[in-house]
Amino acid sequence: MHLIPQSWSHWHILLSVFPLVGLVFVLGFYVTAFASSNEAMKRICLVLFVILGLLAIPTYLSGDHSMELLSQNPKISQDLMSSHFGWGVTALAVLVLTGLTALIELWRSRRAEHLSNDALHLVLGLALITLALMVISGELGWDINHHELRMDAAAQKTPQAWSHVHIILNHFPTVGFVFALIFYIAALAMDNTVMKRASLVLFVICAILGVPTYVTGAASMWALSGVPGISKAVINAHRDMALVTLFGLAFTGVLAWIELWRFRHLGSFSNLSLYLVLAFAIITLGVMAETGHRGGQINHPEIRVATDVLPTDPKAGWSPAIESLINHVIWFVPWQTVHFFGFSLIFATALAISLRVLGFWKSMPFSAVHRLLPLGVFGVVINVFSGMLILFADSFRYLNATTFAPKVAFITIGAIAVLYFSCSERLWTVKAGEDAPMSAKWVAAVVLLSWAGVIMGGRLIPYV
Amino acid sequence: MEYGNTAVVLMVVGVSAVVLALAFFGTYCLNKIVDRNAH
Numbered sequence: 001m002h003l004i005p006q007s008w009s010h011w012h013i014l015l016s017v018f019p020l021v022g023l024v025f026v027l028g029f030y031v032t033a034f035a036s037s038n039e040a041m042k043r044i045c046l047v048l049f050v051i052l053g054l055l056a057i058p059t060y061l062s063g064d065h066s067m068e069l070l071s072q073n074p075k076i077s078q079d080l081m082s083s084h085f086g087w088g089v090t091a092l093a094v095l096v097l098t099g100l101t102a103l104i105e106l107w108r109s110r111r112a113e114h115l116s117n118d119a120l121h122l123v124l125g126l127a128l129i130t131l132a133l134m135v136i137s138g139e140l141g142w143d144i145n146h147h148e149l150r151m152d153a154a155a156q157k158t159p160q161a162w163s164h165v166h167i168i169l170n171h172f173p174t175v176g177f178v179f180a181l182i183f184y185i186a187a188l189a190m191d192n193t194v195m196k197r198a199s200l201v202l203f204v205i206c207a208i209l210g211v212p213t214y215v216t217g218a219a220s221m222w223a224l225s226g227v228p229g230i231s232k233a234v235i236n237a238h239r240d241m242a243l244v245t246l247f248g249l250a251f252t253g254v255l256a257w258i259e260l261w262r263f264r265h266l267g268s269f270s271n272l273s274l275y276l277v278l279a280f281a282i283i284t285l286g287v288m289a290e291t292g293h294r295g296g297q298i299n300h301p302e303i304r305v306a307t308d309v310l311p312t313d314p315k316a317g318w319s320p321a322i323e324s325l326i327n328h329v330i331w332f333v334p335w336q337t338v339h340f341f342g343f344s345l346i347f348a349t350a351l352a353i354s355l356r357v358l359g360f361w362k363s364m365p366f367s368a369v370h371r372l373l374p375l376g377v378f379g380v381v382i383n384v385f386s387g388m389l390i391l392f393a394d395s396f397r398y399l400n401a402t403t404f405a406p407k408v409a410f411i412t413i414g415a416i417a418v419l420y421f422s423c424s425e426r427l428w429t430v431k432a433g434e435d436a437p438m439s440a441k442w443v444a445a446v447v448l449l450s451w452a453g454v455i456m457g458g459r460l461i462p463y464v
Numbered sequence: 465m466e467y468g469n470t471a472v473v474l475m476v477v478g479v480s481a482v483v484l485a486l487a488f489f490g491t492y493c494l495n496k497i498v499d500r501n502a503h
Binding site for chain 2 (some may be wrong): 258261262265266328329330331333334335337338342345371372374375379380382
């Protein structure tokens with residue numbers, strides 16, 4: 001891997017995801033800052049809006065130079081590039097305006113204790129407009145050089161939607177980790193509890209998003225198999241690193257979640273655990289950068305340099321070896337059994353907690369049932385790994401099963417919704433005999449329905 | 465390579481026991497930490 005990109009296209013591929021995906025995460029923190037009335041967090045968000053605004057300049061320059069180079073390629077649609085350029089420039093202009101407004105507010109309020117609500121709302125509005133424009137520009141940009149999006153959908157080996165989702169989704173854990181780390185380091189330096197909790201939540205969300213990213217990646221592999229110019233060996237090198245990333249995301253996510261759970265009960269963090277999360281997050285980000293780089297080399301010959309040594313053996317690496325191993329009954333059946341145990345743990349925990357929230361066994365305070373939650377979270381971890389191994393056994397069949405996509409979507413929704421149980425202040429104060437707030441009841445219903453959907457989706461795979 | 469039924473059953477029991485033991489032990493330890501620090 002060459003750390004410093006050596007072409008304009010490479011710079012553009014790297015930089016252009018930050019204004020789009022980064023903006024989603026900064027907006028998430030910004031809304032949290034409003035909800036918790038945390039001034040320090042609002043200021044950090046304003047600084048990040050300024051940084052994103054500054055990033056608009058290299059994003060524009062790298063894009064402009066990439067366009068010059070790619071114009072000479074007859075395989076690339078000029079109309080698509082022109083549309084991407086038009087929407088991109090508009091989005092970057094509004095982004096610069098957002099950054100400038102944030103900078104003016106930071107400068108104006110440097111001696112004041114409070115930020116102006118009008119200015120903060122203006123930044124929020126401009127950021128939302130930028131995001132909408134960025135979505136259109138990003139979508140047109142991804143279409144430029146991705147074979148799988150321009151192939152005949154009917155001729156593809158896996159549904160085209162999987163590949164499309166992978167191209168978008170893979171940036172979320174990567175860019176999300178960068179922003180979570182920035183916030184986390186700032187939170188540790190400022191000893192700001194709300195920011196620490198918000199960053200930990202983001203680490204967990206990124207870890208959860210790793211699951212659909214990995215699964216959709218496996219589908220993209222099938223979509224690109226046999227396409228001229230695409231090397232299976234390069235795809236396998238990316239898959240191997242994606243496997244390590246999944247482990248890194250899981251470790252960081254679980255450690256972050258444990259801290260959120262512990263904080264709920266004790267009202268304080270363990271410094272050792274917080275720094276352990278930091279160490280895991282930094283290592284995982286490094287692994288993710290390499291995974292992303294290897295992924296970029298699959299579809300972007302323009303970022304390759306003469307010194308890059310690309311793999312040539314499609315059977316080399318861990319992924320083909322695991323594929324071969326897991327197809328032996330002595331490995332497959334134990335992990336399938338573990339997968340069923342995992343579901344039992346998840347559903348039992350989700351059922352117990354959700355029923356208390358919905359109004360059953362009111363004699364118990366919510367904090368008592370919340371103690372069960374680690375069992376369900378360990379169930380999720382067990383199932384991510386056993387499920388990944390099962391997927392390795394026959395990914396083509398699973399990815400083409402009608403109920404597999406809803407199952408993966410329900411896993412993502414169900415896992416993110418469970419976070420609410422460890423984050424909601426109102427729910428935490430529900431004592432014995434008290435009713436949970438209505439919003440919590442809705443979340444409990446979503447959790448129950450999602451995990452029921454996961455089990456049903458999984459069970460129907462061989463039959464539908 | 466062919467495996468006998470006994471080997472498969474032993475693997476199922478072994479892998480499930482280890483994984484579930486880790487999950488229950490993890491939950492026990494976390495709850496113990498809360499109990500210890502709450503008093």
